[in-house]
Amino acid sequence: MRLSITLIALVFAGALSMSASAAPRVYVFNCGSINITDVASFGLTNEETDVRDLFVPCYLIENGDQRLFWDGGLPLSLVGSKDLELEPGMKVSYPRSVLDQLQDINLTPADIDLVAFSHFHFDHIGAAGAFADSTLLINKREYTAAFLQADQYEIFDPSLYSKLADADRIELTDADYDVFGDGSVILISAPGHTPGHQVLLVKLENTGPILLSGDLYHFEFNRRHQRVPAFNTDKAQTLKAMQKIEQRLEAEGATLWLEHSQALADSLNLAPAFYD
Numbered sequence: 184m185r186l187s188i189t190l191i192a193l194v195f196a197g198a199l200s201m202s203a204s205a206a207p208r209v210y211v212f213n214c215g216s217i218n219i220t221d222v223a224s225f226g227l228t229n230e231e232t233d234v235r236d237l238f239v240p241c242y243l244i245e246n247g248d249q250r251l252f253w254d255g256g257l258p259l260s261l262v263g264s265k266d267l268e269l270e271p272g273m274k275v276s277y278p279r280s281v282l283d284q285l286q287d288i289n290l291t292p293a294d295i296d297l298v299a300f301s302h303f304h305f306d307h308i309g310a311a312g313a314f315a316d317s318t319l320l321i322n323k324r325e326y327t328a329a330f331l332q333a334d335q336y337e338i339f340d341p342s343l344y345s346k347l348a349d350a351d352r353i354e355l356t357d358a359d360y361d362v363f364g365d366g367s368v369i370l371i372s373a374p375g376h377t378p379g380h381q382v383l384l385v386k387l388e389n390t391g392p393i394l395l396s397g398d399l400y401h402f403e404f405n406r407r408h409q410r411v412p413a414f415n416t417d418k419a420q421t422l423k424a425m426q427k428i429e430q431r432l433e434a435e436g437a438t439l440w441l442e443h444s445q446a447l448a449d450s451l452n453l454a455p456a457f458y459d
């Protein structure tokens with residue numbers, strides 16, 4: 184009898200501590216930056232914005248004892264680069280590996296349960312190969328395009344993420360996907376930039392709900408004027424996704440975190456600080 188009361192007390196305490204710790208927190212990592220001289224391919228003229236520096240983030244979302252790594256930054260092979268000219272008109276820098284930054288908060292890829300990427304362009308899956316032991320959450324259309332039909336798309340480079348083809352588990356998603364099953368972190372399909380592009384809604388208790396943009400927009404100007412980059416896979420789909428996500432932002436009272444915004448990054452506290 185005494186034993187069972189102790190057990191009940193333990194279970195109850197466990198439930199309490201679980202609910203107390205289940206509010207998500209978000210860490211933002213510097214996973215490099217890109218400098219471009221010409222923004223025309225993004226659907227705007229060089230006069231319409233003076234922004235030329237794009238921040239490249241990675242994120243860790245913790246929810247109780249579960250962890251999701253979102254967007255993988257520049258390729259790890261670029262770590263240590265400073266103003267390296269990748270192609271004419273495009274320079275990249277990547278001061279310190281995201282894996283070292285994870286180490287700062289005492290984590291290794293083995294501690295990451297889930298990985299998801301807004302899409303499979305080179306500046307979003309750079310560390311992907313380090314997470315082959317995690318479960319990959321990927322929109323089924325992105326999976327088909329990036330893993331099965333990459334030869335049909337100039338924009339995908341399988342050598343950067345082929346290790347994920349052997350991910351411990353691949354979970355194909357379709358529309359919205361409730362990552363932890365408690366409604367706090369939700370993958371939202373927003374196709375058009377790539378066939379299975381998605382964004383991530385995180386309902387933070389103190390900061391308020393935030394929505395990580397992926398590449399729905401690269402510049403504030405794209406958002407204000409609904410401009411679609413020339414290299415998107417589907418313009419009509421992108422415009423529909425923009426409309427859908429703007430409505431969702433409104434409905435959730437969420438703040439859009441424009442992932443490539445250097446101005447936003449400068450205003451944020453990067454890891455080891457976090458938002459909850």
Ligand SMILES: [Zn+2]
Nearest residue numbers: 304306307398
């Ligand atoms: Zn990007």
